[in-house]
Amino acid sequence: MTSGLTPELTLSAYCQGCFPMADPSTGEISFYEPDPRALIPLDERFHIPHGLRRTLRKKPFEIRMDTAFAEVVHACARTDQPEEQWIDGQIEEVYGKLHEMGFAHSVECWDGEGLQGGLYGISLGKAFFGESMFHRKTDASKIALVALVQYLRAHQFLFLDTQWTTPHLLKFGTYEVPAREYREMLKRALEG
Template identity: 90%
Template sequence: MNDRLTPELVLSAYCQGCFPMADPETGEISFYEPDPRALIPLDDRFHIPHGLKRALNKKPFELRMDTAFPEVVHACARTDQPEEQWIDGQIEEAYGKLHEMGFAHSVECWDEEGLQGGLYGVALGKAFFGESMFHRKTDASKIALVALVQYLRAHRFLFLDTQWTTPHLLKFGTYEVPAKEYRKLLKRALEEQ
């Protein structure tokens, strides 16, 4: 794709069940539509691992939302594994604009030493599309995820899209739906406000 990645293009892609990623070698932006699609449940199927429950009880972080969006995206982009660097400058810029427009959000874990972890994604209708997460201290990204799920439940979101299943996300009850079913869920979520 030769065109710049615009916020409008990203929103249009989400509405069609797709999302952008940059190729770590070429920098080319491609759009993906996994089949099956991974979702984190927002009902009682959401599972908090036992060790994480203990960490949550200690309240090691102050939770904030949307106070350091660019920093969260930038931290998510940094990885020790170059083959996993799918967040490039175009992605950072487009999502920064989506944040300014009120569509992209971050959940952040802070302590006295600063930002220790978080995640970001896009909210459209009653769908939340999780994009990436990072941590500098143990459990920070997981605690941000739990906080996001609590927020989405309180605001009656229909689903949290994680795109693909990972061993890490399976611990929280992640499940998969076929693309056809996902598109039906997406249509319903986009129609609700």
């Protein structure tokens, strides 16, 4: 099954509300469909914590998109906790191909010392599926998330899918919807 992951299969899974992850111990790829599904609001419910607002005013990073996609994915794959490493070589390869095809994108925070944080995900129709984020300097991944939300708002996206809720994402107003409702939202986003 591990060798069967392809860009086409991955896109088909997203269109059905699923996404792939590698098992860190076996390398086997499985597809997941969380219920409930976590979303970051793109309307006024999106919350920027007070301290982050102060940091944003200082403009510590230059925001770029899609200039170092492979580096962002690779940085997201590196973790100090091997049991949480669901991004393996197969995932990196397939998402690299999806980037070449125009479906996978990165948002990056740069400064004079290089790439300091970012995130990547998949864009289909009016839906963006956030996959992972990383930071080398404080707040870099959070600033990339704020930049992504601004971009998605400007381009009338319907939602930003974060798959599962985490304490980190709750600070931004993340909310959950039942899988059934999510599939309806997804259908509308793919038609748009």
